Amino acid sequence: MTNPRRPAAFLDRDGTLVHDDGYMSRPEQLRPMRNAAYGIRRLIALGFVPVVVTNQSGVGRGLITRAQMARMTDRLRRLFAERGVRFAGVYVCPHHPDDGCACRKPKAGLLTRAARELKLDLKRSVMIGDSDRDVVAGRTVGARTILVGRKAMGRPSADHVARDLIDAARWLSRTASRRSSRTTLPRP
Numbered sequence: 337m338t339n340p341r342r343p344a345a346f347l348d349r350d351g352t353l354v355h356d357d358g359y360m361s362r363p364e365q366l367r368p369m370r371n372a373a374y375g376i377r378r379l380i381a382l383g384f385v386p387v388v389v390t391n392q393s394g395v396g397r398g399l400i401t402r403a404q405m406a407r408m409t410d411r412l413r414r415l416f417a418e419r420g421v422r423f424a425g426v427y428v429c430p431h432h433p434d435d436g437c438a439c440r441k442p443k444a445g446l447l448t449r450a451a452r453e454l455k456l457d458l459k460r461s462v463m464i465g466d467s468d469r470d471v472v473a474g475r476t477v478g479a480r481t482i483l484v485g486r487k488a489m490g491r492p493s494a495d496h497v498a499r500d501l502i503d504a505a506r507w508l509s510r511t512a513s514r515r516s517s518r519t520t521l522p523r524p
């Protein structure tokens with residue numbers, strides 16, 4: 337039996353899942369955005385596998401240790417697990433922007449690595465974030481893209497601009513149902 341590849345909802349962390357308070361180093365600083373967990377539960381119900389993809393250059397800049405970053409990731413997982421969301425993966429780019437790594441968004445390295453490890457279908461996936469970097473990374477792998485939050489106002493680059501993750505899920509469910517109703521039509 338083949339294991340069909342599943343679509344991912346790639347989720348940016350800061351400004352998308354939790355409030356963006358700059359270079360956070362302590363787990364207590366993570367505050368989930370309003371509606372984030374509920375929105376992700378709806379994405380899961382639509383068949384998307386939730387995967388976090390986040391730039392954390394504070395590590396490369398020497399502002400946060402790798403151990404602190406690991407504790408932050410544990411805390412992120414726990415906060416969302418308490419709200420009914422289990423992330424299939426949390427992928428972090430720890431590098432400095434000058435390192436020239438392949439994983440710092442807008443590069444797509446985190447997404448392609450997740451796709452390989454978690455057997456995801458990139459073309460049917462969606463990248464959701466609050467910055468143009470997220471949109472570019474999503475486009476690079478052929479995924480759909482959604483910009484969320486205040487910074488997204490008036491930016492036309494994404495496939496959709498959403499108020500929050502609930503709004504994003506609503507848009508995806510509309511486009512998904514349009515697609516499936518089309519596929520039920522008889523072939524010519």
Ligand SMILES: [Mg+2]
Nearest residue numbers: 348350351466
């Ligand atoms: Mg962000």
Ligand SMILES: [Zn+2]
Nearest residue numbers: 429437439440
């Ligand atoms: Zn990197």
